[in-house]
Amino acid sequence: MTTTEEPRHHAEPQQVDRVVIRIAGDSGDGMQLTGDRFTETSALFGNDLATFPDFPAEIRAPAGTLAGVSAFQVQISDHDILTPGDAPNVLVAMNPAALRANIGVMENGATLLVNVDAFDERSLHKAGYEDNPLTDNSLSAFTVFEVPMTSLTQEVCKEAGVKPRDAERSKNFFALGLLSWLYNRPVEPTIEWIGTKFAERPLVSEANTRAFRAGYHFGETVELFEATYEVRPAHFDPGEYTQVTGNQALAWGLIAAARLAGLPLFLGSYPITPASDILHELSRRKEFGVRTFQAEDEIAGVGSALGAAFGGSLGVTTTSGPGLDLKSEAIGLAINLELSLLVVDIQRGGPSTGLPTKAEQADLLHAMYGRHGEAPLPIVAAKTPAHCFEAAIEAARLAITYRTPVILLSDGYLANGAEPWRLPDVDALPRIDPAFATEPNHTSADGTAEFWPYLRDEVTLARPWAPPGVPGLEHRIGGLEKADGSGNVSYDTVNHERMVHLRNDKIAGIAASIPPVDVDDEDGAELLVLAWGSTYGAVAAGVRRVRARGQRVAHAHLVHLNPFPRDLGDVLRRYSKVLVPEMNLGQLSRLVRSEYLVDARSLNKVQGVPFRAAEIEAAILSHLGGAE
Amino acid sequence: MTTTAVPPTTRKDWASDQEVRWCPGCGDYSILAALQMLLPDLGVRRENTVFLSGIGCAARFPYYMSTYGLHSIHGRAPAIATGLATTRPDLDVWVVTGDGDALSIGGNHLIHALRRNVRMTILMFNNQIYGLTKGQYSPTSEVAKVTKSTPFGSLDTPFNPVSLALGAEASFVARTHDMDRQHMQGVFRRAHEHDGAAFVEVYQNCNVFNDGAFEKITGREHRESMLIPLVHGQPIRFGPEGTWGVVQQPDGRLEIVEASTVGDAALLVHDESREDPGLAFALSRLSRGPYEPTPIGVFRAVPRAEYGAEMSRQIAVAQERRGLGDLKTLLRSGATWSVE
């Protein structure tokens, strides 16, 4: 394989408009890192992109087994795309298990870059292969390139004095180098990045750099590949862009929201997949005055956030499904106290521990109804990774304005997925007014000025927020039912009924402050696809495909799930058919059916992975064509 | 934070207009009175004072104080107080709790608030019974206690709250009882002064469901011989004319002896500021229950970095190094590119 010849001069790279690449290996092989690097280089290059990290719950599942396979999928394109792609065109498989676990999703004719060094008998056996798929013709539908990634990496690292055992761990950079060559990605940003990232471990840095270069040169030198490919930069609206994951955007949105409201930000959180990265991100941002508190449990996470809110902070707690269960009691308290509180639920597969690293949208009904008593609260859902920024600000706005806990729903797919984001003009973001109480608001029978903590604003029905520290506004609140107005403990049954209605009306009244449904309907479609959350990309892409066939279809994507936008009923009634795709067994569809008495049809997928555009397309077509 | 002088107050200023609803004769009344009488002497402001509680008889406390107050959910008050205290260092945060609230459903929050040393004064009213739910045994009830839920006697070994707090790395641990206003006020004052989490166990009589639980040691005629006052820097002795004393045996055990037989110099001198909590723990084990001579007073008071202050310090350091956070810079902290 060594050659001293001048590199061959390739013909101009072939232009392709998009490519979907899946990189798979053991969870210890650094696949997520490799994918992230390739993505960032592509983002800087100007491609549109969407990513889908797909990793196991175990940190180190047994090496070489199907359970331990970690994959990263990215679609890069020269045009606006919405999803990480249905069927990948290229698979990098670091071992037999990675090949076996992913071959089923590959496009026919896809390119497979296989680390042939890992295809020994033991590894094949561990992956459950009886025969070597590289030699038994079972891959004839694909173009297979066998690349000795491990041994070549060890070879180039030997000269730098890296032991073969350690060098082996740099093989993901070899793969990255090869991909970079194949898709004409610039090498400098990655070389630089390695230098910074591993600055404190010079030998690792050297090994990774060498492996990366070796992979690149391998592509250039070896007469294995007929051509390289190029995905030209996409057209983007003018502006400044960065690449964000959902959790990062959400964390930044929280910082922005606190700024907009002029409140200190407090996060009380207990580590849980896939929400922990928000805690990580916020704990790094102390220069913003952010207080992060890693609590002893989920209950203390929400409790401390509520305590901070009582003191006048923007109190936030972040969690995932099982944690939301544990927080229910404190959320109910926040509803009764009518204090601002933001609860972020990064949904994952359930019930119980379920599928910690996989995405699901099955917490909607829990967010809606998962508390004892009549306990309504607003629900906001993010629809793309970048949208998490805006969704966090909106959730905070509702919490602060209406003195209520708000549940913000994201999911594992949005949390870890990345996309380019046109940076908003932060100076133009609307302020949020916490409107703290400053003086007594009531006069008692004997003429003394008093503070009544439950005397409501006539428009929003929000009660005054009076953090401690102001003389004359001392007051006591608690989980017991309050007398309307004075806020004193009241066991009066008629008062209780009034308070139940007031709390309900307050939340329902939020509809007045949220925008009408944004319907994407070109010209009088019959069918409306109504969706929410992370299905946005797949649904929008599916809708495009249907339109490309000359058929009509409308799409509305809800951000506010409670209350619904006030015109949602009218919108639904404009269409003779309503299709609701969800990654659950039909939760939004249930809500709109009961609320509006419309025949909303449910399309469900609960495999822990997002819908594919093709699945949405097929479902729309079948509903369009299907006779009732 | 204002620098003007704190206006003088009286007991009445600290009492809210709400009718106190504990059972007549409940020990909670005397604790409430002791605190309401003490607060005017502490030089604090009503508007900067917050009482937080969970659930239980004791948890009604905030409603009776004319300060800011939050009556929350069962066991969670230390967690809620942590969020408040760390974000509002200008406030005086009191947590009022009971043995069920603090040691059963809320045990986890209590131990973590103590180990973190979050600035809050925790008053735990220990009546060794569940009062509000009408008389089930609690995590401090003695073994074999017959209650509605244990007609054949309870099986659980009880917690010793002082031992538990010491084991949880508490920097301030004390015990007092509802029959002695002066002692309560002395201990409450010390707890309030402490910069960190202060834990005070208050023996409290529930005259409805566990009447007389502490009578053998706190009753007027028993106190002198059954309560061992801990006084910092003083030999530990008790009983009429200080007949009895505590000594440490060569093997480390603490023992109650007749003081005259060993001589004053042999008595253990109480040192609440010892870094090592071992002796304080041994003192907490001196009595197996409220029927043997029992130490009261401050077991431990050591200075340790306060959690909220440390949190603020990290923020100040970050702001000094990186400047005040700028939103535009934040959004550009990763790689960015421009499209014309």
Ligand code: SF4
């Ligand atoms: S039940 Fe016991 S503790 Fe509760 S108020 Fe009555 S006497 Fe006091």
